[in-house]
Amino acid sequence: MRSLNALTVFILLQLADLATTIAAFACGAAEKNPLVARAIGIGGIRGLVCAKLLALLIGCTAAVAGKNRGLRIVNVVFLGIVLWNLSIISRLLIA
Secondary structure, three states: OOHHHHHHHHHHHHHHHHHHHHHHHHOOOOOOEEEEEEEEHHHHHHHHHHHHHHHHEEEEEEEEOOOOOHHHHHHHHHHHHHHHHHHHHHHHHHO
16 A cells, blocks of 8 residues: 555646646746756656656556655655755745
């Protein structure tokens, strides 16, 4: 059951990252992750969606392989990324 919970959180965080990244772009922000920036450079928002789909594939593979601890650690990292995106959005809206 813990694997399902970690995977569910992972999926929700990926969706939150996608949404906050798109919102940050709408406010004038730029992508700082070089791999994701490259995907966006090639395919725009579709590139971002492809990067998120790849992340979901990796997360699902980790869950199936029983890498629950690793998935929980990645969830903490992505929570930080989503919070960072929200802080960028708020700073850009205030400016």
